[in-house]
């Protein structure tokens with residue numbers, strides 16, 4: 135069995151404004167992933183610049199920071215087997231126009247700069263870094279979901 139891990143996920147301001155929080159949370163719940171932390175918040179400029187630090191030299195950086203700070207986001211931590219990769223697969227490609235129907239971006243987006251959701255990438259350490267940036271340890275909960283005994287073989 136692959137190891138259980140935690141990953142950082144965020145419904146971006148466009149997803150919040152378009153009323154997609156419940157739909158997106160429902161998809162992860164249905165899949166069997168477990169919500170272990172959640173925060174409805176507005177990101178300030180410092181946090182945005184740190185979160186997207188890897189893109190600071192890109193031409194779209196200023197627009198990206200402007201967008202992600204423009205309204206509330208739903209920041210979350212989801213746990214499960216191979217959670218980071220599974221969330222990325224469920225999100226689709228970075229560009230919604232290239233995302234398959236059935237994925238979140240493929241079902242709910244059309245434009246690269248308005249792609250509804252963020253999830254940690256699979257670079258080692260990315261998920262942990264992002265979780266720490268948004269959540270204190272005591273804000274993440276350890277508990278069993280009642281269906282876990284039937285969700286995993288062992």
Ligand SMILES: Nc1ncnc2c1ncn2[C@@H]1O[C@H](COP(=O)(O)OP(=O)(O)OP(=O)(O)O)[C@@H](O)[C@H]1O
Pocket residue numbers: 189194198227228229246247248249251252253254255
């Ligand atoms: N060429 C681009 N032009 C405009 N915006 C872009 C471009 N590439 C990426 N972005 C924006 O920057 C965000 C971060 O890019 P990244 O390469 O990390 O994609 P991602 O990992 O799929 O998305 P995210 O990090 O938001 O989950 C993208 O979600 C997108 O909104």
Ligand SMILES: [Mg+2]
Pocket residue numbers: 253254255
């Ligand atoms: Mg990314």
